[in-house]
Amino acid sequence: MNENMNICDLNASLFKEVALDLQKKGGFLKLKAAAEELCEVDLDTHSKGSRTESEMLLILLGDFGCDVSTLLYLLDKCELWSTICLIKTEPIRLVRDLHTEELWSALGSKVHLSCEATSYPPPTYQWFKDEGEIPGSTLPDYEIDDLKPSDVGSYYCSIGQKGNLSANLRTRSTQIEIIPQKPVITRQPRLLQDEEGKRILIEAQGWPPLYYQWYQNGIPMGKMTHVSILKVTNENMDGQTYSCLVSNAEGNVKSEDLEISSTVDNPRSCLFFAREKVALLVGNSEYKSHPPLISAYHDVVTLTENLERLSFRVMALSNLSLSEMKNAVQLVAKHIVEGAYVVFYYGGHGFNFYGNDYLLPVDAPPNGVYKSSDSIDKDEIIAMLSNAKPRLLTVLLDTCRKSPTEEQNPYLHSERPRTYRYEPERNLIVGFATTAHLSAFGFSNQNNGIFVGYLKKTHQKPCFSQATSDGSSA
16 A cells, blocks of 8 residues: 555545544544644544544545555554554564573573564564463563472463454463472471461472471481471470471482470461561552542552561552553562562552453553553452462552443443453452442541551551561561
């Protein structure tokens, strides 16, 4: 197609298709705004006779001398990819494939997978492991910061094209394996007490999988197993010495002895046990296209101070874009150890759509224009953080949960929201500042919002303050 052609000279059927695609998705509103900004004029696009608003807009643009190239520029700027696909497409071409079919790396090392494709409209990326979609992994690069046994598997990237659901290209698969390593004890045996009772725990790493043989006073206790935890009772532990032999096909290592007396309070026993405590707090207050939220910043500061007093490692961030919000969650998820207590808090603008809650970044389009893809889904956050297998995951959302109607936001209703799957467990708590379909409120004469004002009080409860990262009492 000649891109220097005036858009009014397009084939009649193509002209109709373009106008219909713009009309049914409300895309003409975005295109109209971009065209008025470019031409520095107000465009009267009211329908006349049998002409729709989209057709009138295209005719007016043609009268201003708009050619196909300029139309494509405006559509690209508005991210109206399906409309672009009607006019011009370039197929997906894989520029860089995964470089190997098998990748061996050391336990705990960093693994980097990368691919690259070109197309028009631009390509999309989604990474998979063992045929299952990896939540939030939608960039050309995929990284594993700390290789664990659970990361072993077959990885590939599915490459699509914006606006063209039928376009798809799959990279080759790379099988990630762990280099064999003889056992190394990373933490010597210690006594713990939690809701399951008294236990002796040892921490070690190595590959292939480790076997543990427990000893009491030098005598083997049962058979060798894959379990690194030994349950004990007061009756069989008083004055006893415990040790463990850790082994795999690469070798073995013997632990130090642990002497125990049931008559002495163990300083490491506690009612609840967390291997570490981590919190990610996000406060979005300074929006480009939405009213500012003064309390969001102060709420994050307040929660940071409270959680740090409870021995949490806190990452506190403010005014994040969409990519920055997703990167922050991914970063925290990659560094959570199994068995941790994890808190995620968000204060900012948001909305509810078809039962899902969405959090708006500071670069989100204005009301009436934003889509679910301009935000981050609560379930996407839960899915990413749940993959790290925390002992307790608490998600706190201090945001509005109103649902825009189709009349209020046609763009939102034109898009089919994605779903994010995670296995619900008893370790998940989700708290909201308000119920569904309502706004969240605050006081203009107070630094903190109502939600955080009440959260401050709960942080002093014994059940929250007793659990610490090393098992000692806070």
